[in-house]
Amino acid sequence: MAESSLPLAGLRVLDVSSFIAAPAAAVVLGDWGADVIKIEGPDGDPNRTIMNDSGNYPKAEVNYPWQMDSRNKRSLVLDLKKSQARAALDRLITTSDILICNFPPPVRDKLRLTYEAVKAVNPGLIYASLTGYGETGPDRDRPGFDATAYFARSGLLDAQRYEGGPPGVPGPAQGDRATAMTLVSSILIALVHRMKTGEGSWVGTSLLGNGLWSCGVIAQAALVGAFLPPRPPPDRPRSALGNIYRTSDDRWLQLTIVREDKVWGSLCAALGRPDLVDDPRFAGLQERRTNSAPLAAILREAFAARDCAYWSKALAAQEITFGVISRPQDVPDDPQATACGAIVETAIPGMPRTLSNPVRLSFAEQRVARPAPALGQHSEEILREAGFSAHDIAELRASGAIR
Amino acid sequence: MNQPSEAPEPLPLAGLMVLDVSSFIAGPAAAVTLADFGADVIKIEPPGEGDPHRQNYRSPNYPRAEKQVNFPWQLDGRLKRSLALDLKNESARAVFKRLVGRADVMIVNFPTPARERLNLRWEDIEPINPRLVYCSLTGYGESGPDRDRPGFDVSAYFGRSGILDAARYEGGPPGLSLPAQGDRATAMTLVAAILLGLRRRDRTGKGGWVGTSLYANGVWANGTSAAGALVGARLPPRQSPDKPRNALTNLYRTRDDRWLQLLMVRDDRLWAPFCRLIGREDLLADPRFADREERKSRAAELFKELAPIFALRTYAEWERVFAGTGIPFGVIERLGDVVEDEQARHAGIFSDTTNPEVPRTVNNPIRLGFATPRTAGPPPSVGQHSAEILRELAYSDAEIAALKKTGALG
Numbered sequence: 001m002a003e004s005s006l007p008l009a010g011l012r013v014l015d016v017s018s019f020i021a022a023p024a025a026a027v028v029l030g031d032w033g034a035d036v037i038k039i040e041g042p043d044g045d046p047n048r049t050i051m052n053d054s055g056n057y058p059k060a061e062v063n064y065p066w067q068m069d070s071r072n073k074r075s076l077v078l079d080l081k082k083s084q085a086r087a088a089l090d091r092l093i094t095t096s097d098i099l100i101c102n103f104p105p106p107v108r109d110k111l112r113l114t115y116e117a118v119k120a121v122n123p124g125l126i127y128a129s130l131t132g133y134g135e136t137g138p139d140r141d142r143p144g145f146d147a148t149a150y151f152a153r154s155g156l157l158d159a160q161r162y163e164g165g166p167p168g169v170p171g172p173a174q175g176d177r178a179t180a181m182t183l184v185s186s187i188l189i190a191l192v193h194r195m196k197t198g199e200g201s202w203v204g205t206s207l208l209g210n211g212l213w214s215c216g217v218i219a220q221a222a223l224v225g226a227f228l229p230p231r232p233p234p235d236r237p238r239s240a241l242g243n244i245y246r247t248s249d250d251r252w253l254q255l256t257i258v259r260e261d262k263v264w265g266s267l268c269a270a271l272g273r274p275d276l277v278d279d280p281r282f283a284g285l286q287e288r289r290t291n292s293a294p295l296a297a298i299l300r301e302a303f304a305a306r307d308c309a310y311w312s313k314a315l316a317a318q319e320i321t322f323g324v325i326s327r328p329q330d331v332p333d334d335p336q337a338t339a340c341g342a343i344v345e346t347a348i349p350g351m352p353r354t355l356s357n358p359v360r361l362s363f364a365e366q367r368v369a370r371p372a373p374a375l376g377q378h379s380e381e382i383l384r385e386a387g388f389s390a391h392d393i394a395e396l397r398a399s400g401a402i403r
Numbered sequence: 404m405n406q407p408s409e410a411p412e413p414l415p416l417a418g419l420m421v422l423d424v425s426s427f428i429a430g431p432a433a434a435v436t437l438a439d440f441g442a443d444v445i446k447i448e449p450p451g452e453g454d455p456h457r458q459n460y461r462s463p464n465y466p467r468a469e470k471q472v473n474f475p476w477q478l479d480g481r482l483k484r485s486l487a488l489d490l491k492n493e494s495a496r497a498v499f500k501r502l503v504g505r506a507d508v509m510i511v512n513f514p515t516p517a518r519e520r521l522n523l524r525w526e527d528i529e530p531i532n533p534r535l536v537y538c539s540l541t542g543y544g545e546s547g548p549d550r551d552r553p554g555f556d557v558s559a560y561f562g563r564s565g566i567l568d569a570a571r572y573e574g575g576p577p578g579l580s581l582p583a584q585g586d587r588a589t590a591m592t593l594v595a596a597i598l599l600g601l602r603r604r605d606r607t608g609k610g611g612w613v614g615t616s617l618y619a620n621g622v623w624a625n626g627t628s629a630a631g632a633l634v635g636a637r638l639p640p641r642q643s644p645d646k647p648r649n650a651l652t653n654l655y656r657t658r659d660d661r662w663l664q665l666l667m668v669r670d671d672r673l674w675a676p677f678c679r680l681i682g683r684e685d686l687l688a689d690p691r692f693a694d695r696e697e698r699k700s701r702a703a704e705l706f707k708e709l710a711p712i713f714a715l716r717t718y719a720e721w722e723r724v725f726a727g728t729g730i731p732f733g734v735i736e737r738l739g740d741v742v743e744d745e746q747a748r749h750a751g752i753f754s755d756t757t758n759p760e761v762p763r764t765v766n767n768p769i770r771l772g773f774a775t776p777r778t779a780g781p782p783p784s785v786g787q788h789s790a791e792i793l794r795e796l797a798y799s800d801a802e803i804a805a806l807k808k809t810g811a812l813g
Contacts, residue, residue, distance in 0.1 A: 007603045024626075032599060046669065053668060055648030055699060058631030058638045068630045115772070135770075137749025141727070145666050147652075148733030152664050153746075155738030160570070160579045167654065167662055167735045168578055169570045169641045172627040178588040178620075179768075185591055186769040188598035189440060193415045193773055195605060202772030206750045209768035210588075212741065213752075216432075216765045217582040220478045221466035222738045223753065223763045228466045231579055238463040244577060252577050254562045256555045258462075259455065289463060316552070323558025325577045328565035328632040331622060336563075339547025342619040343633070353633045355626050358589075358619040359596045360545075362525070362612035363603055 006033025006364050011191075013037065014092060015073060016113065017102040018045045020173045021146065021207065022130040023069045024180035026100050028357040029187070030072040031366040034098070037382055038073040039089065041080065042403055044375040045070075056172050062350040063372075065173075070372030071346070071354070076383070077376035077403035080111045085401035091386050093121045098187055102130040104141050115202040122200065126190040128183055129204030144207050150175025154211030159218060163230040179210040181358070240288065240295035241267070244325065245303035252325040253303060253311055261285060266318035271302045346370075376403040414441025414774050419601075420505060422447055423483060424490075424523065425512040426454045428586035429556070429617065430540045431479045433593035434510055436767040438482035439776035445502070445792055446480065446783065450487040450813020453785035454480075464582055475583075477761040480782025486793075487786030487813025490521050495811035501796045503531045508597055512540040515551050525612040532610065536600035538593055539614030554617045560585025564621030569628055573640035589620040591768070650705035651677075651698065654735070655713035662735040663713055663721055671695055673730055680724055681712050756780065786813040 011034040015026035023038070023045070030036040038045070048066050051057045057065065076092075078085040093099065101113055108114045115127045129135065132144010133153070151157045151170040160168025186203040193201055212219050218228050237243035241257040241264075257263055261284075268276040276282055276298070281291045288295055303311060308324060315322045326334070332353070337343045344356040346369040354369050379402050383393050396402040419442040423434035431446070431454070438444040448454050457480075459465060460473045468474055486502075488495045503509065511523055518524045525537045539545065542554010543563070554560075561567045561580040570578025596613040604610055622629050628638050639648070644662075647653035651667040651674075667673050674695075678686045686708065692698045698705055713721070718734050725732050741747060742763075756764050756779040764779050789812050793803050806812035 007599045007606075020627075028595070050668070053695070055652065055702070056638075056641075058628060058636035060631060060634045060636035062634050064630040064634050064636070065627050068626060131750075133746050134750025134752075137746045139746045140749065143729065143731050145668070145731055148664055148666055148731060152733045153736045153741070153744075155736050155741045156581065156584075157735050158737050159581050162576070162579065165575075166572065166644055169572065171566055171569045171625050172638075174566065174624045174627075177626050178591070178624045181588070181591040181595055181620075181623075182768045185436075185594040185598060186771065188595060188602065189415050189769065189771060191602060192598065193771075196415070197412075199773070204770050205768045206752075206770075208747065209750050209752045209766070209770075210591075212747065212765060213591075213768040214584045214588045215581045215738075216478055216587050217428075217475050217584075218466055218738060219741070219753075219765050220474045220761070221468060222742045223765070224468050224472050224474050224761055226466035226468035226472075226474065227739060228464075228581075234576055242462075242464055252568075254558050256558050258555070321553050321555060321558065323555075323562035325562045325567050326565045327568045328625065328628045329637055331563075331565050331629050332633050334563075336543050336547045336549045336618065337622060339550065340541070340544025340616040340619045342544075342616075342622040342629075351634055355622060355629055355633075356619075358592045358615045358623045359599060360614045360616075360619075361596065361599055361603075363609070 006367065007361070009033035011035070011098060012096040013098045013100065014039055014096050015100050017100050017130065019047050019176070020069055021176035021179040022100050022102040022183065023047065024177055025128070025183035025187070026073065027069060027071060028180060028184045028359070029098070031357050032364065033367065036073045037092070038070060038075045038373065040075060040077050040375060042077055048375070054172070064351055067348055067351050067369070067372045068354055071369035072367050073373055074378035074382060075373035075376055076379045079401050082399060082401040084396055084399055086112065088383065088388070088396065088401065090121050092382070093118055093125060095386065096122070096125060098126045098128060100128045100130070100183070104143055105135070106141055119200065124194065124198070124200040126187055126194065126200050127202045128187050129202065130179070130183055131204065131206045133208050134206045135204065146170065146173060146175030146179070146207055149207035150179065150211035153208050154215060155219070156211055156215050159215065159228055161230065162233045175207060175211055178214060179205060179207055182210055235296065235300070237292055237296050240292045240299055243296060245300055247303055247308040247311055248305060249307040251308040253308065254323040254325060256321050256323065258321070260288070263320055267320055270314045270318040270320055271299070273298070273302065379403060412773065414777065415771065417441035419443065419507045421445065422502060422506045422509040425510045425540065427456045427512070428479055428583040429589040429593065430510045430512040431456065432587050432590035433597070434483065435479055435481055436590060436594050436769065437508070437597070439767050440774060441777065444483045446483040446485045447488050448485055448785055450489050450786060450810065453485070453487065457785070472760050474761055477758060477782055478764060481764065481779035482777055483783060484788035484792060485783035485786055486789050489811050489813070490523070492809065492811035494806060494809055496522070498793065498796070498806065498812070500531050503528060503535065505796070506532065506535060507601070508536045508538060510538045510540070510593070514553050515541070515545070529610070534604060534608065535610040536597055536604060537610065537612045538597050538600070539612065540589070540593060541614070541616045543618045544616045545614065556580065556583060556585035556589070556617055559617035560589065560621035563618050564625045565628060566621055566625045569625065569638055571641065572643045585617060585621055588624060589615060589617055592620055645706065645710070647702050647706055649699055650702045650709055653706065655710060657716060657718045657721060658714055659717040661718040663718055664733045664735060666731040666733070668731070670698060674698070676728060677730055680728060680730065683708070683712065754778070789813060
C-alpha cells in the first residue's frame with residue numbers, strides 16, 4: 001500500500017471522521033506514505049455528496065471534492081452502532097498507530113470512541129481529536145463547521161468587511177483545510193513523543209482555535225484592548241500604498257509596500273510620475289498617510305489607464321511588491337502554481353490534476369493521487385488483513401455491521 | 404533562557420535547537436510554535452533594528468494599542484533568544500557556522516537571491532551540518548518565474564490563490580484579509596514540514612531540506628474552489644445575504660442587529676425539527692418546500708419566509724431556541740466578545756503570560772494530552788542574548804568584544 005521510502009510509511013491511520021478538516025489531515029498523512037483506512041457508516045461520509053448538496057460548491061461532472069479529500073484511502077464500512085462492528089473496530093485499533101476522530105463528544109461516548117476507551121484497547125495509539133469548539137465548556141457538544149466555528153465565532157468574518165458592509169465571505173472549506181495542517185502537526189508531535197517514551201497520547205485542535213490563531217494579530221490586539229477600525233473601502237484607504245487598484249482590463253492590483261521609505265521613489269518611477277517624489281504632500285511617510293485620499297486618487301487614475309500586464313511588468317522592473325487578485329480560474333494555468341508544487345498530476349481518470357498538500361520535502365515526493373474509494377470498496381480486504389476469516393466476514397455482512 | 408516550568412515531563416521538543424533566520428510572521432510564528440513545545444529558539448537578527456516585524460505595530464493596518472504596546476512582536480517573539488548578527492559581515496559568518504554545526508533546525512525566509520548572496524542555501528548549509536533540518540519559506544516556491552519575488556500573505560496567500568476574488572459578494576470589491584492571517588495558517592504547515600524532516604532524521608540520520616510557500620498554502624486553503632477550477636468548474640459569485648443560493652445555509656439579521664449564520668447542510672434530517680423550532684410547522688406541509696431539491700431551487704421564496712422570522716428575536720433568544728437541537732448555527736462574532744468567550748478559554752485558545760505588557764496571549768492551536776505550551780514571557784530585545792549564546796559556543800569574552808567592535812555582533 002505504502003511506498004517504504006516515504007517518511008510516514010508503515011504507519012496505519014484510522015480516519016473515523018467526516019467532512020473536511022479531519023479527512024484532509026488524513027489525506028496529508030496518506031500523501032506522505034501512511035496507510036489510511038477510512039471508516040464510514042452505511043450511508044458513507046456526507047462529504048461524498050457535498051458538491052451537489054451545497055449551493056456554495058462549483059459543480060462539475062467529476063466529484064472533485066470527494067476525490068481530493070479521500071485520495072489514496074481505503075474504505076471500510078462499519079455500522080458502529082452495532083456491537084459486532086464496534087468489536088471489529090477494536091481489532092483494527094490494536095494494529096493501528098493513529099485514529100482521527102471528529103464526532104461530537106456525545107457520539108464518542110455512545111460509540112465508546114473517547115480517548116479513554118480506545119487507550120484501553122491500544123495504549124500506543126495516537127488519538128487525534130478535531131472539534132468545532134474544544135473538548136470542554138458550554139459549546140463542546142455543538143457541531144462545528146468552518147464557516148461557524150473557524151470564521152464566524154473567531155471574529156474573522158466581522159473583521160473582514162468594508163465599513164458598513166455585510167460580513168466577509170469565507171470560501172468553501174477554507175478554514176477546514178488550514179486546520180488540517182494543525183492536526184497533522186499535532187499528530188507528528190505525538191509521534192515524537194511516542195518515539196521518546198513509547199507511549200501513545202491524545203492530541204487535538206479545534207476549528208475555533210485555528211480561526212483565532214490565523215487572526216492572531218488582531219486577537220492579540222483585542223487582548224490588550226486594541227481594535228481594528230472598520231476597513232474603509234478602496235477609495236478611502238488608510239494607506240494609499242497598501243491598497244487595491246483596478247486596472248484598465250478590470251483586474252485588481254494589490255500594493256503591499258511595507259517599507260515604503262525605501263521604494264517610494266521607485267513607485268513614482270513605475271507610475272511614470274517622477275514629479276510626485278518632489279510633491280511636498282507626499283514627502284514622507286507621515287505626509288503620505290495624512291494625504292492618503294488624494295494620493296489614492298492619483299494612483300487610482302494612473303492604474304486605470306493601463307492593463308494588468310503592463311503594470312505587472314512595470315512594477316516588477318522597479319522591484320515593487322505587488323500582487324494581482326487572481327480569479328480561481330487563473331490558478332490552474334499559472335505556471336507558478338505548478339512550480340511551487342501546489343498543482344500536481346494524478347492517476348485519476350476524469351481529474352488529471354489536483355492539489356498537493358503544501359508541505360514540500362527534498363527527500364520524498366507525495367504519493368500520486370489515485371481514485372478515491374467507493375463506499376466499502378476495501379471492507380473485505382481490510383478485515384482479512386486484520387485476521388477475520390471469510391466466515392467471520394460473511395457473518396458481519398449478514399448482520400449489517402459491515403458492508 | 405526560558406525553561407519549561409509547569410510541564411509534568413520534558414516538553415516534546417525539549418533539547419532541539421532552532422535557528423530562526425526569518426523575518427516578519429510565517430517563519431517566526433512556526434518558530435514560536437516549536438518554542439511553545441520546548442525547543443530552544445535562537446532568533447538571528449540584523450544588529451540595530453532587528454527583524455522589521457518589531458516595527459509592524461506602527462502599520463496603519465494594525466490595531467493601535469494604547470501606550471504603544473508592541474503586541475504583534477510580543478506574540479511572534481515569545482520564548483525566543485535574540486542574537487544580533489550581521490550575516491553580511493565575514494567574521495559573523497564564522498559564528499554562524501559554529502551555530503549551524505550545533506543546531507537541529509534552521510528556518511529561512513530570505514528571497515532566493517539574498518540566500519545566494521549570504522551563502523544560506525541548503526547546499527551551502529548541508530556541508531556544515533548534514534543532520535540539520537533546513538526549512539524554507541518562500542512567497543511563491545523555489546523555482547519558476549516568480550521564485551525571487553518577495554511574497555506577503557495578502558499578495559501570495561490571498562490574492563494570487565483566488566481567495567480574495569472568491570470572498571466577495573456579487574458586484575462588490577474583492578474580499579479582505581486580516582493582518583498576517585495567511586502567514587499564521589502557513590506557520591502550521593511549516594511546523595508539519597519540520598517535524599517530517601525530524602522524523603526522517605531520527606530514522607536515517609540525515610537532515611534535509613523541507614519547506615512550503617505562501618502561495619501553495621493559499622491554494623490549499625482555497626482547495627475546494629481550486630480543485631473545482633482544475634476540472635473547469637467555477638464558483639458562481641456569492642449572492643448577498645438577501646439573495647442566497649440556499650436559504651438554509653445563509654446569514655439572517657436578528658432583532659438586535661446581529662448576523663445569525665444558519666448552516667443546515669443536512670437538511671434532509673433537520674428540516675422537520677427546524678420548522679418546529681422556529682414555530683413554522685406549516686412549512687412542513689408546504690409543497691413548495693417538500694424536499695431538498697425544491698428547498699434549494701426555491702431559495703428566494705424560502706428566504707422570504709425565514710427572514711422575517713429571524714428578525715423577530717434577538718440572537719440570544721435564537722441561541723436558546725437552537726441549543727442542543729443539532730441545528731448547526733452560529734453568530735458573526737465580534738472580536739471584542741471573543742476574548743471574553745468562555746468557550747475560547749475551554750478550547751485552550753488564550754493563555755496567561757508572565758509579561759506585564761501583554762498579560763494574555765494567543766496559544767498556538769495544537770493541543771497535546773501530555774504537555775502544555777510554555778508560559779510566554781517578554782520577547783527579547785535585539786541582541787539581548789548575543790553574548791550568552793556566543794559563550795555557549797565557547798567564545799571568550801575577548802572574542803565577543805572583538806566581534807561587537809567590528810559590527811558583526813550586535
